[in-house]
Amino acid sequence: MKVCNEFIIKDLFDYTINNDVDILDELASCNLYIMIDLIMLSNKCSEDEAEALLNKNIEQYGLDQVVEEIAYEVIGKRPDENDEKQSNSEHKPFLDILEDFYNEIQSIDKNLSISEFMNMSTRYMFKYVDGVRKRFVNNKNQELQSQYMNAMMIGNMLTGHLKECPQIGEDGQYKEQNNTDKIKNFFANRRLNNG
Numbered sequence: 001m002k003v004c005n006e007f008i009i010k011d012l013f014d015y016t017i018n019n020d021v022d023i024l025d026e027l028a029s030c031n032l033y034i035m036i037d038l039i040m041l042s043n044k045c046s047e048d049e050a051e052a053l054l055n056k057n058i059e060q061y062g063l064d065q066v067v068e069e070i071a072y073e074v075i076g077k078r079p080d081e082n083d084e085k086q087s088n089s090e091h092k093p094f095l096d097i098l099e100d101f102y103n104e105i106q107s108i109d110k111n112l113s114i115s116e117f118m119n120m121s122t123r124y125m126f127k128y129v130d131g132v133r134k135r136f137v138n139n140k141n142q143e144l145q146s147q148y149m150n151a152m153m154i155g156n157m158l159t160g161h162l163k164e165c166p167q168i169g170e171d172g173q174y175k176e177q178n179n180t181d182k183i184k185n186f187f188a189n190r191r192l193n194n195g
């Protein structure tokens with residue numbers, strides 16, 4: 001079942017501020033007016049079309065299912081079984097959750113501006129975070145590999161096993177220089193140094 005299209009974060013901020021409501025609290029109270037407004041906001045349709053769509057879904061799936069579906073569509077993701085459960089005593093307004101989410105992204109990835117964040121959908125927000133997480137892990141692994149290679153080369157140099165700087169070929173593999181290449185490099189470096 002799909003009741004709404006994607007929600008743009010800025011639209012949710014504007015709606016919440018302009019109407020002085022917490023969307024998730026209103027959905028928990030089964031507020032039909034909020035559901036109609038959210039359908040209109042997401043689907044860019046008239047009030048009559050939104051009301052007809054809501055009624056059709058309630059008849060087919062029941063009010064509780066429709067409320068749950070709209071809430072997940074507003075949030076942008078259904079929780080996985082492995083996701084942490086938030087207790088009712090820790091309840092935060094929806095806008096605070098979005099602001100905290102942006103701040104957490106900023107702690108790892110400073111590339112995302114507030115205007116870019118506000119113009120993305122809540123569904124895409126989670127995909128963006130998954131990408132940031134993968135990029136962070138990849139960058140950290142590359143950094144660790146580089147540090148390891150530096151330590152290995154220093155160790156090999158100190159023990160006399162590394163006589164020259166290793167080179168990588170076009171295939172990405174370390175290559176050994178043959179004697180002819182060594183002589184050519186020696187004279188090329190000598191010409192550069194002698195001017």
